[in-house]
Amino acid sequence: MSAPASASRATDAVLALDGLTVSLDATGSQIPVDDVSLSLRAGETLCLVGESGCGKSMTALACMGLLPEGGCIRSGSIRFQGREIGGASPAQWRRLRGDALAMIFQEPMTSLNPVFTVGRQVTEPLRLHRGLDRREAWRRAGELLEQVGIPDPGQRLRAYPDELSGGQRQRVMVAMALACKPDVLIADEPTTALDVTIQGQILELLADLRAEHGMGLLFITHDFGVAEEIADQIAVMYAGQIVEHGPAGRVLADPRHPYTTGLMEAIPGRARPGERLPALGGKVPEMGHLPDHCRFADRCPLAQPRCRREPIPLVERQGHASRCLFADRVGPEIWH
């Protein structure tokens, strides 16, 4: 028979993080990403779910070689198509980024350059990586804008970012990221600021690209509705660690970490109208003061003294992992 599932996963993976630990300063007192292992295969979508400050965006930036000044990978590896890229040189990163490995950022107004036209920015990766001439690159850029649903692309290419609506800017970001048909696309909350109708259109576009040429998609979101629609796997992050990870259907139907159920129960629309929402009390521990034991213990209704004794490992059972000693007792009712 075949090798264990996890081993074959790692070999097929287009993007594989193994024990990735990121530090924001030399002393290592600020660890936004702690021992994160994930793997993404071609044509697959992995949703990374969590709230602000949980480390999901920092994980994405590490994969793009875009950690902020002073930040570094302390340990672990990032492999892209089997090659280690965690220690790549700036020149190697430039060849990779925007070509085989691309990213859509959350905030289109700060990620587009206001002094260059849309056309100049969408053609940049095509000219840089594909060596297209100006004319050919503009023609291709027009096609891309059309593909992401921007009306009158020829005219929009000559516009500056401030002349576009928020939804159009976000679609320009998507067009730029897709220009060179990346093998892996990292999307950091690409639809959060958009209206539901445009959100739907962008999710469909990403799903089509994935199906057409087997693009792997690492999709960062805090919206379980979006995850339900597009994810093959879901990983939930809390205070820098993965606390739950598994096939999307199982994580959504039968979550095994109290934080996951807490987030799900806090979504209005699932509760009866007018009812009090079961709110997660307390707050996320601060990055410089993370406890050695379970990081969620102070907010957890299931917490026992055992949870505060030592670090809690991420334990996998039949492909579904949870970082909770009481994973069997987790259910929506613990929040009511």
Added chain:
Amino acid sequence: MNALLELEGLSKGFASRGPWGRRGETFWAVQDVDLTVAPGETVGLVGESGCGKSTLARAALRLLEPDAGSVRFAGTELTTAGARSLRAARRDLQVVFQDPFASLDPRMRVGRIVAEGLAIHGVGDRGSRRRRVADVLERCGLSPEAADKFPHQFSGGQRQRIGIARALAMEPRLIICDEPISALDVSIQAQILNLLTDLQRDMGLAYLFISHDLGVVRHLCDRVAVMYGGRIVEAAPAEALFHSPAHPYTRGLLAALPGARRRRDSRIPAAAKRAAEGQCPFYPRCPEAEPACARWDFQAYDLGRGREVACRRAV
């Protein structure tokens, strides 16, 4: 019904600049809107960005001068009110804004921010205002010591609590909430929603709750008005609106909610050009449009049981 807030035929337009600075065409951000909020009621106003919902809120508060129509609040006509009666009305009519980072003065301590309304209206003396500030901060889940700090020392959720405390200090009867939780994380959203629900129960507050998040609106609101292109296209009790939406736009919005059950064929196009004069405002985008919809004077039809819809095909 004795409405607390009653908008009638409210319109607000913005003139584009034509060639050589001449006054160009007027863009009606809000056009001929009727809307009421009863005491103790929560009315949701939903729609996509650019539909006019925030302009409506600002015109109702007279933060923008309406071009036509009337705004009556607790019996006072606000559109023609002088400075004194407008100020008196605003004691009972407060607002919470979307961005808790931009709506608090960074140079003022929280205590002064929350007490500013009280001071302007000359409520009590310094000592009693201090006590009131401590009370409302506590009511909003903040410690009284928060009064001595500056806004930047708080997280987004805490700042939104400060914004609510500022509105609450005046003991208003109605708070207009313009996307008060959309900048916050899910777990913090739940905390703020619970706070709004508790305050309403304890103090009999009414809310006009503006949001693009249909789940939140369904959870919180008694009645919902759906806005499109500056017009209210459907208004109904929340239960009825979500159960059997009558306007194709409402149906399209509900069908676009992400999730495994969303179907591609059910969606309305993400954007379209604005309707021409004398067309249904939703005509260019409507999947169910008929030729007759291109020649239709906007009007709302009463469907009974508090439901109104502005679609000629719904009747």
